[in-house]
Amino acid sequence: MRFFTIFDIVKDKATQLGHTDSEMYASLRKLKLNKKDLLPFKESGIIPTDKKVLNGILSYLEMTKVELELKLGRIPSGFEDVFLNNTKEIAKMLEEKKSVKHEEQNHNTAIKPYFSTNLGKLYHGDCLKLFKLIPNESVDTVFADPPFNLDKEYDEGVTDKNSFSGYLNWYYNWIEECIRVLKPGGSLFIYNIPKWNTYLSEYLNRKMNFRNLITVDMKFGLPIQNRLYPANYSLLYYIKGNKPKTFNIQRIPLQTCPHCTREIKDYGGYKNKMNPNGVTLSDVWTDIYPVRHSRVKHRKFNELSVKLLDRVISMSTNEGDIVLDPFGGSGTTFAVSELLGRKWVGFELGNCEIIKERLENKETDRETLEKVYEEKNKLFPDKIKKLRKKNGLWTDEDFSSNNKCENESGDKKGGKQIELSLE
The missing domain is CATH 3.40.50.150 (Vaccinia Virus protein VP39)
Structure with missing residues (x-):
């Protein structure tokens, strides 16, 4: 379905009438519409709320408001029930009007x-x-x-x-x-x-x-x-x-302060329940x-x-x-x-x-992707983990004996981390 704006519909009407842009705007001025009245509808499918503007546009288009709404590709306001209760008749009419399709020759x-x-x-x-x-x-x-x-x-x-x-x-x-x-x-x-x-x-x-x-x-x-x-x-x-x-779950590291390596969000008493493979991607x-x-x-x-x-x-x-x-x-x-x-x-x-x-x-992209995987599917990247230990902060290793989470990352077939290839 094509997307139309009121500006498009007015321009199409001008083309049908053989009007240039200047002739189109001259005709609109006779209907007490200026160019600035039309510009707000150049990048939007909305209908004017100003009755003077709307009536001027309808007069130039020689349309009713219902026809304009249909032209914009919507069910006219107040006609929703009529439309929905007559879908079979409407569908039949559309099928009858539909032109016969000719299959294009395949040159693939x-x-x-x-x-x-x-x-x-x-x-x-x-x-x-x-x-x-x-x-x-x-x-x-x-x-x-x-x-x-x-x-x-x-x-x-x-x-x-x-x-x-x-x-x-x-x-x-x-x-x-x-x-x-x-x-x-x-x-x-x-x-x-x-x-x-x-x-x-x-x-x-x-x-x-x-x-x-x-x-x-x-x-x-x-x-x-x-x-x-x-x-x-x-x-x-x-x-x-x-x-x-x-759908393969993606996990990222816990957010930490780049200076002190403390976690930005306080997980309180739930630290021991954190998945060692990282936080689920939001x-x-x-x-x-x-x-x-x-x-x-x-x-x-x-x-x-x-x-x-x-x-x-x-x-x-x-x-x-x-x-x-x-x-x-x-x-x-x-x-x-x-x-x-x-x-x-x-x-x-x-x-x-x-x-x-x-x-x-591929060498540069391989190196870049390897750096991505240094942080992927880990609660704390190795560098952060080392600094947190040095600063006396907890890591997932402190709870490893009680936390046997299944690895949900990567592809299926065992959830193994992907081996990057240069072939």
């Missing part, structure tokens, strides 16, 4: 990967075209970090500038493909700024099973005037079907940091951290499962998949050479 065999390994394939091009290569229900996890529509140029000729509704309509199109290719119980993760994920969540709630809205605590940069300081990214987590086919991630060091950064724009992708992939897949990323970027998803023994498929519209070079030279 002509598309060759830009680069491939024993575990994965990278394709260069538009994801909406490349999704046709992927069979229905063949992927275990999709991770997507799409462009944020912030008018950036990522590579020569590759920008993310789009209109508000154009961006959302593009978004919905590739989301439908993600849903199609996921196996029953497969996981979908979408990383974006909160603004866009609020719209997407509304859309996805009709089609998938919501699991979590994960807040990734990260400062964007400088504060924005007259707004709250933006300090987080949004990671949506949805499941295709009733329950996830794979839906607020405060330990993901920007990739800034030139030694580990592969492109000049923002790059996802190895730690974030390890967490997503380890949580939702087992060794040998298939991970798909339709917006390859610098290739972090593919690099982590390689090291964790996951199969993968990737698309990238921009520069694929940086991904190829990264996957051909």
Whole structure:
């Protein structure tokens, strides 16, 4: 379903009438509407509460309010019962109006990967075209970090500038493909700024099973005037079907003061009940940091951290499962998949050479991931544990004789920690 705003509908009407922008605004002025009256509805699907503005728009569109609400893709206010009590008749009408679909000829065999390994394939091009290569229900996890529509140029000729509704309509199109290719119980993760994920969540709630809205605590940069300081990214987590086919518990260290190593939260008399493998991961991630060091950064724009992708992939897949990323970027998803023994498929519209070079030279990513695993699935990392002992503070070893917790981390098959591979 396309996303429309009132501004879109007015522009469409102007196109039908053969009006230029100036002619459109001239017609609106005759209805006592100025350009500034229309601009608030350029990036929102809301209906004006000001009756003068609403009546002016309806007059230009030659519509009733009910028709406008239908055009915006919603059940008109006050007609909910009528709509729900006549779903069979409405469905029959829609089926009769539906145009006959002609199957497109399949040219998939002509598309060759830009680069491939024993575990994965990278394709260069538009994801909406490349999704046709992927069979229905063949992927275990999709991770997507799409462009944020912030008018950036990522590579020569590759920008993310789009209109508000154009961006959302593009978004919905590739989301439908993600849903199609996921196996029953497969996981979908979408990383974006909160603004866009609020719209997407509304859309996805009709089609998938919501699991979590994960807040990734990260400062964007400088504060924005007259707004709250933006300090987080949004990671949506949805499941295709009733329950996830794979969910491996992820554990992180107990938060401690970087100076005195005391625990930040007081667990009182429950210290002896703490799992030695760490604290269960919550839906607020405060330990993901920007990739800034030139030694580990592969492109000049923002790059996802190895730690974030390890967490997503380890949580939702087992060794040998298939991970798909339709917006390859610098290739972090593919690099982590390689090291964790996951199969993968990737698309990238921009520069694929940086991904190829990264996957051909895995040493830096292997070292980074090894550092992640130094702290993963441990209540206290070795360095912190040593300092706590020196400072006379408790560690999990003080209760080891009474605490025989089952290791819930890592992949199934014994819950063993993953052995990182360079092959």
